[in-house]
Amino acid sequence: MNELEQIASSLGLPETWEERNGSWWMAPASLDVRVMAAVLRSHEARFVTLTAMQLLPDERIRIDYHWDLDGRLLTFTTFAVENRVPSIVDLCEAADWVERETHENFSVEFTGRPYEPLLLRTGDASGLQLRKERS
Amino acid sequence: MSYRVPIGPYHPALEEPYKLDLVCEGETVRDADLHIGFNFRGIEYLAERRNYAQLIALMERVCGICSNVHTLSICQAIERLAGIVPPERALYIRVVMAELERLHSHILWAGIAGKVMGFKTMFMTSFELRENIMDALEAISGNRVNYAMNRVGGVNRDIEDPAALLHMIDGIELALNRSIIPIFTKNHTALSRCVGVGVLTNEQAHSLAVVGPTARASGISQDIRRAAPYAAYDRMSFDVPVETSGDVRARLVVRALEILESCKILRQALSTMPAADWWGSKKKLKVPAGTVVSRIEGPRGEVLYSVTADGASDTPKRVRVRTPTYANMPAIRTMLRGARLADAPLIQASIDPCYSCTDR
Numbered sequence: 001m002n003e004l005e006q007i008a009s010s011l012g013l014p015e016t017w018e019e020r021n022g023s024w025w026m027a028p029a030s031l032d033v034r035v036m037a038a039v040l041r042s043h044e045a046r047f048v049t050l051t052a053m054q055l056l057p058d059e060r061i062r063i064d065y066h067w068d069l070d071g072r073l074l075t076f077t078t079f080a081v082e083n084r085v086p087s088i089v090d091l092c093e094a095a096d097w098v099e100r101e102t103h104e105n106f107s108v109e110f111t112g113r114p115y116e117p118l119l120l121r122t123g124d125a126s127g128l129q130l131r132k133e134r135s
Numbered sequence: 136m137s138y139r140v141p142i143g144p145y146h147p148a149l150e151e152p153y154k155l156d157l158v159c160e161g162e163t164v165r166d167a168d169l170h171i172g173f174n175f176r177g178i179e180y181l182a183e184r185r186n187y188a189q190l191i192a193l194m195e196r197v198c199g200i201c202s203n204v205h206t207l208s209i210c211q212a213i214e215r216l217a218g219i220v221p222p223e224r225a226l227y228i229r230v231v232m233a234e235l236e237r238l239h240s241h242i243l244w245a246g247i248a249g250k251v252m253g254f255k256t257m258f259m260t261s262f263e264l265r266e267n268i269m270d271a272l273e274a275i276s277g278n279r280v281n282y283a284m285n286r287v288g289g290v291n292r293d294i295e296d297p298a299a300l301l302h303m304i305d306g307i308e309l310a311l312n313r314s315i316i317p318i319f320t321k322n323h324t325a326l327s328r329c330v331g332v333g334v335l336t337n338e339q340a341h342s343l344a345v346v347g348p349t350a351r352a353s354g355i356s357q358d359i360r361r362a363a364p365y366a367a368y369d370r371m372s373f374d375v376p377v378e379t380s381g382d383v384r385a386r387l388v389v390r391a392l393e394i395l396e397s398c399k400i401l402r403q404a405l406s407t408m409p410a411a412d413w414w415g416s417k418k419k420l421k422v423p424a425g426t427v428v429s430r431i432e433g434p435r436g437e438v439l440y441s442v443t444a445d446g447a448s449d450t451p452k453r454v455r456v457r458t459p460t461y462a463n464m465p466a467i468r469t470m471l472r473g474a475r476l477a478d479a480p481l482i483q484a485s486i487d488p489c490y491s492c493t494d495r
Contacts, residue, residue, distance in 0.1 A: 020425075020427075021215040021216070021427045021428070022215065022363065022428075023428050044341070046341070046344045046357075047344045048344070048437070048439055048457065049439060049455070049457040049461075049462075051441040051453070051455040052455075053443055053452070053453040053455075055443065055445065055452050055453070064426070064441065066428065066439065066441075066457075068357075068362075068437075070362070071357065071359075071361075071362030071363045072363070073363065073428055073430060092344075093342055093343060093465075094342070094343055094344035094462070094465075096465060097461065097464075097465060098457075098461075105179075117172070118171065118172060119171065119172035119175045119494060120172060121172065129177060129179070129180050130179065130180060130183075130453075
């Protein structure tokens with residue numbers, strides 16, 4: 001079993017990796033992002049960033065978590081449930097700024113963490129930049 | 136008793152606006168808060184309202200130092216999504232532009248570091264040297280800042296006489312070996328400001344997921360040019376300099392050695408550049424639906440672009456930009472804890488921060 005299969009197995013995911021355009025993608029039906037962060041950290045993967053997106057108004061926010069494993073870019077795709085996603089910042093401090101920025105751009109609530117403004121200033125409204133139904 | 140020292144958002148110690156709030160006890164920094172967003176331009180919002188040709192011009196303006204990095208990243212992303220393979224000569228020209236940009240960026244940083252240390256001769260020497268590279272970039276592209284070299288599927292201009300650049304590279308290497316590298320590695324004034332200052336340990340660097348020369352100065356050897364080669368980097372032979380002390384001196388030495396490696400890459404790319412088409416496909420661009428991620432190694436480290444298209448319109452649905460300074464800046468807080476207040480400007484400058492990139 002190679003390392004990518006080991007990661008999928010540790011996460012209990014039945015899905016397989018898809019190699020596409022130079023990176024590896026996984027879009028599980030159900031993903032516990034905190035378990036994902038813990039497993040990838042245990043494999044010494046580097047957290048690169050996350051990409052949030054909403055392609056149509058009122059659509060759920062999609063979040064791609066990007067990790068680097070010895071030069072291979074791994075991406076896990078998941079969706080915010082009722083606009084909420086568990087924060088991974090206590091497991092991976094590198095996720096701090098990007099969770100704050102995503103909260104500002106999409107009004108996504110990363111649960112279990114405090115917030116302070118990153119790109120916006122105190123009192124500015126969140127979700128105005130990149131949510132399709134508001135921008 | 137502790138007191139707070141605000142630096143910025145507009146301050147002579149900072150090259151661009153951001154804010155540091157230092158919590159000090161006596162002359163020792165105990166903690167620091169970083170505040171960014173003073174250069175926020177909403178570029179990711181604007182990107183969803185530009186067609187693919189306009190998008191390249193927009194992304195070139197993310198950064199005023201490494202503008203080529205951003206056009207290369209976005210073009211590479213669109214090419215991967217559309218299944219376009221640029222011609223070989225275009226890939227070599229991209230390597231030349233990327234390495235010239237790395238050279239001028241690293242030498243610019245050497246000058247800034249000299250200025251922050253109070254070493255004005257170093258500042259002047261570096262900027263004089265950098266002018267040669269700016270002249271070369273201008274000769275190739277017609278521009279000194281926004282080169283407009285990359286297009287989807289190729290490059291906009293050829294390098295008609297690659298051999299003419301080799302002489303300039305010899306001169307840079309000579310000047311580096313004669314002045315800049317000895318100053319940074321042997322000069323007492325420089326060393327007294329750098330050794331053991333602003334340390335980021337290997338463990339901290341892993342935890343904070345820093346990238347580029349900041350990571351390599353803390354013993355992390357990753358370089359995207361080697362780990363996940365793009366353009367023509369898989370045909371180039373070069374070393375990835377790594378230091379382990381994690382202090383300002385290590386960051387300085389890594390960048391100085393990277394300049395020499397860039398010279399090595401430039402010589403190879405210029406002397407083995409295939410004589411062929413460089414413009415690439417002349418067909419109308421059609422971008423299918425999907426998401427693609429593109430990474431390259433900029434002067435400050437890994438740049439990541441994620442582009443999502445719907446396959447129907449000529450504008451992307453989402454463009455995400457993660458710049459290297461965005462990954463590296465939180466480490467400044469760690470580097471500053473326990474440092475002398477007088478070293479704070481140099482420590483924050485030692486990651487070679489680009490705040491415009493960070494804020495986008």
